[in-house]
Amino acid sequence: MKVFLLEDDFALNKIISNSLKNRGFFVDNCFDGYKAVETVMNNSYDFFILDLNVIGFDGHKILEIIREENKQTPVIIMSAQIDMENIKKSYALGCNYYIKKPFDFEELFLRIQYHVQKQNKTDKFLTTLGNSYSFDLLEQTLYYKEQSIDLSVKEKLLMSLLVQNLNSITSIEMIHEYVWDSKEMEAVSMRSLIHKIKKKLKSGMIINFRGEGYKLINHEEY
Template identity: 65%
Template sequence: MKIFLLEDDTSLNKIIKLSLENKGFFVENFFDGYEAANIILNNRYDLYILDVNVLGFDGHKILEIIRNENINTPVIMISAEIDIENIKKSFNLGCNDYIKKPFDFEELFLRIQYHLSYKKEQNSDMNIELGYNFTFNLLEEKLYKHNHEIELTVKEKLLLTLFVKNINKSVTNEMIHEYVWDSKEMESVSMRSIIHKLKKKLKNGMIINLRGVGYKLISIE
């Protein structure tokens, strides 16, 4: 699961990121609203955590951008602001939850679990049959063979999610770079290494190389 975090308090930002990563989430963390706005317009996440008061665009503006893009992903606002008008504004703009600082991390984690489980109920049929007895659950980002889970790393989960969302279609190297590495600088060998490792966890020939273009996940009916 990819979580977007906007929090300008350096210490709190790092604590939330580390805590969620220890729970198995992939977290992209940001400190500045302007940078966050650019990322949101070009990427998709499973849940957003936004601090109300940050540099550049504040959390309310970022929330507005998210909803204007017709993104229905859960958004949790966090803030030291406790006045009812501030809370009302957050909900009017479309947030799903509002947590007042200071808060216990377990409270944040429980709320994340709740919103992701509700999203799961709304998208109950997320098991995608890949053929050769492989199944991938898009919401949980879990790969199964004969109902036995095959362990995936965070980047393998992101990569396979991208492939499954574009099953039997070309996935360019640029798409992989953007989705798995969030367009951050990387060595080309890193991409090839992750793809090679994922191929070994699937049946030979399910992921094919499209020379000069990218890759394709082939589904066998």
């Protein structure tokens, strides 16, 4: 899963970022509101973690920008500001949870787990794909008969996106934005990545819709 982190305290930013990376997340971290605006407007994420008091645009403004385009993706606000005015404003603007500093990282991670479960409407993170395959969205791990299959960084991102859009077309634009951060790429690069994933799944599980995108099929539902 791709997480965006805004925290101006360098040490805390690194602790959170490294802890999430060690748990299999892909993290883009910013230290100020100026860079944060540019980053969130040009990339796609599965989760946002925002500090309130940062240089430039504060966490509330970043939250407003996120909610203008994205109503569903979970957002956690973390702040040393514990007054009710800031807490009420954060929820009014659309945050999912307000965590007060200082906090234990495990508390933050439990909140992330809860909202990921809620978003995917499941009691577990393991998504059954059929043909003895499954994918753990939280750990970014593909399994075949409970045996994990090695995936590269981009393969993990692509599988995560396909699983989140299971049985629906994942557009070429979505893949470009999510896997390549909308950066310039050759069309052959995407085809090559899709081909590598197909080789790790049973034939027919990924369907190509020419000019549109790709669909990961859960055969157990058909």
